[in-house]
Amino acid sequence: MKIAIIGGGPAGLYFARLMKRHQPAHQIEVIEQNPFGATYGFGVTLGGPARERMKATDPEVADALAALMHFNNKQRICLDDEDVLVEYASYGGAIERLKLLGVLQKACLDLGVVLHHQRRVDGLSAFAGYDLIVGADGPNSVVRGTDPAAFGTHSYSLTNPFAWYGVAKAMKPNALVFRHTKDGVFVGHYYAYKSDMSTFVAECDAKTWTQSGFDKLSDPERKLAIEAIFADHLQGEPLVENKSIWRTFKVVVNDRWFSGNHVLIGDALRSAHFSIGSGTRLAMEDALALFDAFAEHGDDLAKVLPRYVEIRKPIRDLFGVATERSFNWYENVRQAMSGGDVWDFTHDFLTRTGRVDDKRLKDYAPSFYADYMRRKNADARSAAVQ
Ligand SMILES: Cc1cc2nc3c(=O)[nH]c(=O)nc-3n(C[C@H](O)[C@H](O)[C@H](O)COP(=O)(O)OP(=O)(O)OC[C@H]3O[C@@H](n4cnc5c(N)ncnc54)[C@H](O)[C@@H]3O)c2cc1C
Numbered sequence: 001m002k003i004a005i006i007g008g009g010p011a012g013l014y015f016a017r018l019m020k021r022h023q024p025a026h027q028i029e030v031i032e033q034n035p036f037g038a039t040y041g042f043g044v045t046l047g048g049p050a051r052e053r054m055k056a057t058d059p060e061v062a063d064a065l066a067a068l069m070h071f072n073n074k075q076r077i078c079l080d081d082e083d084v085l086v087e088y089a090s091y092g093g094a095i096e097r098l099k100l101l102g103v104l105q106k107a108c109l110d111l112g113v114v115l116h117h118q119r120r121v122d123g124l125s126a127f128a129g130y131d132l133i134v135g136a137d138g139p140n141s142v143v144r145g146t147d148p149a150a151f152g153t154h155s156y157s158l159t160n161p162f163a164w165y166g167v168a169k170a171m172k173p174n175a176l177v178f179r180h181t182k183d184g185v186f187v188g189h190y191y192a193y194k195s196d197m198s199t200f201v202a203e204c205d206a207k208t209w210t211q212s213g214f215d216k217l218s219d220p221e222r223k224l225a226i227e228a229i230f231a232d233h234l235q236g237e238p239l240v241e242n243k244s245i246w247r248t249f250k251v252v253v254n255d256r257w258f259s260g261n262h263v264l265i266g267d268a269l270r271s272a273h274f275s276i277g278s279g280t281r282l283a284m285e286d287a288l289a290l291f292d293a294f295a296e297h298g299d300d301l302a303k304v305l306p307r308y309v310e311i312r313k314p315i316r317d318l319f320g321v322a323t324e325r326s327f328n329w330y331e332n333v334r335q336a337m338s339g340g341d342v343w344d345f346t347h348d349f350l351t352r353t354g355r356v357d358d359k360r361l362k363d364y365a366p367s368f369y370a371d372y373m374r375r376k377n378a379d380a381r382s383a384a385v386q
Contacts (some may be wrong), residue, residue, distance in 0.1 A: 001026045001299050004127045005134040006143050008115060010031030010044075010280050012136030012265025013104035018058060020111040020307060022295060028113045030298075033120035037098070040243040042166040042200075043070075043193025044097050048090045050281035057288060069093035069275070070193050076175040077349060082342040085173065086350070086368045092277070094193035100280070106213055117310045124262070126363035132301065133262045136283075139250050151264065152255025157248045158327055158352035159206035161214070162274075163222065164199070166240035171198040176349070177233055178337050184208025185334045188230045200239060201274060202226045205334050214246070222246055249273055249327065253320065257313070258305040265290055273327040276353065282319060286312060322353035329353075 003019065005012040008030045020028050046054075046065070055062035062226055074090045094222045108115060113143050121142050127133050135143025144151050170192035177188040188205040209215050222237050252271040257264055266283030275280075289312035290304075297303040329336060329352040336348055350356055350365060 001132065002130045003028045004130045005030045005131045005136050006121050007135070007137030007141075007340055008034070008101070008105070008117070009136060009138060009266060009268075009283065010100060010104065011283035012134065012288045013101065013108055014061075014132060014284045015265060015290055016113045017061060017104060017107045017111065018287065019114045019292040019294065021058065023299075024111065029116060030108065030113060031116045031119050031121055032289075033116065034203070036115075036117045037102075037206070040097075040164070042097065042164065042197065042240075042242065043191065044100065044280040045092045045094045045191065045193075045198075045277050046281045046284075047092055047113065047278065050278075050285060051093060053288065054284065057219070057291070061103065061107050062086050063099060064107070065095060066093065068099045068103065068191075068194075069095045069154075070170070070195075072172075072174055072191065073213075074173040075191075076173050077342070078177040078179075079342040079345045079346055080173060080178070080180055081161075081338060083386040084346045084368065085215045086346065086365050088365050089363055093293040094191055096197065097280075099303065117186065120149055122326055126291075126362050131261060131299070132303065133360045135262060135264040136266050136287075137268050139271040141252075141264065143262055144252075144254065144268055146262075147259055150256065150259035153249055153252065154255075155252045158273075158331060159248060160333075161209050161246045161248055162203040162207070163219070163244045163246045163332065164201050164242075164274075165226075165244050166221070166235050166242065167198040167200050168196060169198065169237055170195055170239055171200075175233065177230060178272050178333065178345070179229060180337065181208075183212030183227060185337055186226070186229050187330070187333060188226070190233070202230075202239075203330065207334070209339075218271055219245060224384065236303075251324075253329070257309045259306065261301060263290065263305055270320060272319070273323050273330075275326045275330050276319070276323050278319065282316070285315075317358075318355075322355045322358065325353045343372055375386060 005016050016028050016030050071087045071091045071093050075086050094183050124146055135141045136145055171190045172192055174191035179186050185205055185208055190198050190200040193197045227239055265286035273283050290308045291309040293304045358363050
């Protein structure tokens with residue numbers, strides 16, 4: 001079988017690796033527009049259950065990734081000058097995106113996958129002789145764009161502008177900082193992904209964007225402004241840029257996941273908003289599901305592609321709902337921040353997607369749940385006394 005995978009991100013590389021490992025005779029090529037060793041962004045996270053699933057399928061890759069990860073289960077939620085430290089039951093593993101890609105690239109090359117770099121795909125005519133074309137080319141997928149009607153693509157942009165920076169030190173503990181300024185509301189989200197680097201995502205709402213004059217600033221000026229707003233957290237460290245362009249998030253959903261021998265995985269299939277911190281693992285789990293369908297049905301695409309949808313769609317749909325609730329919460333973050341009490345705010349934040357209700361919160365963030373309930377009960381008792 002001849003397989004062309006467009007896009008050498010986590011989804012494309014992982015699928016290439018799994019398929020080649022399973023079917024060494026297949027001719028598998030990954031076509032990536034970026035040069036070898038270059039990428040956007042800084043560190044990304046992979047949750048515990050996803051790592052377990054990956055380990056069960058390809059322990060070699062899972063172990064190589066785990067060896068490079070920075071594990072953490074604490075997060076400070078800051079609302080202006082108050083904060084709550086949340087300790088999660090499960091540890092997230094953060095890894096430099098470039099390192100993650102490096103592990104996957106090596107794992108592909110070791111098995112004989114052909115990786116083409118600095119080759120941008122603008123149309124699919126060059127791949128006419130291939131049995132399968134995998135669109136793993138991210139949120140602006142060209143594979144999907146060749147026939148949006150066939151995939152039933154819907155897309156729209158959110159209104160909150162954001163940019164993805166780095167910081168050249170491990171900022172601990174991880175934090176989400178929600179801050180009022182005289183011009184509006186800003187959010188800074190940072191997490192360490194190695195001993196000397198952290199990711200820092202900055203965001204504001206649409207009203208703040210114009211009220212603060214951010215819309216008139218250049219990207220370097222915006223970086224300086226964000227450094228000033230979060231100066232107490234950055235403690236003199238400048239933000240590091242890597243294609244750190246301020247933009248709004250594009251939501252992409254497809255009614256149909258394949259068309260003929262073209263199939264979508266990862267962000268090309270459904271863009272995952274960064275506020276749920278799961279885009280990389282969802283992309284890699286799509287690759288796993290497509291691989292599982294091949295493992296079940298051999299090379300019979302007529303069975304494989306519907307089976308991929310059957311395996312994966314229910315989970316993706318659940319996450320789709322959670323993602324939508326999460327980004328809508330951020331789109332209305334000004335209102336969420338207006339209550340003023342950091343404990344209620346943190347509770348609201350932790351339960352925003354609907355995936356975690358109070359019952360689940362007890363297991364998900366046990367000490368926060370216990371402290372929050374104690375405070376609530378004490379408040380209720382003192383209200384009853386008055
Ligand atoms: C600010 C921000 C923070 C994030 N934080 C996290 C996080 O903490 N944890 C997490 O899990 N996820 C995070 N994500 C999401 C995560 O980066 C994506 O969900 C994930 O990378 C999707 O993987 P993918 O392989 O589907 O797509 P991508 O990683 O986008 O890879 C697609 C690849 O295709 C290539 N490509 C695109 N078009 C073409 C073309 N025409 N020809 C050739 N090559 C092409 C691109 O260069 C790219 O290498 C974040 C995203 C953003 C924007």
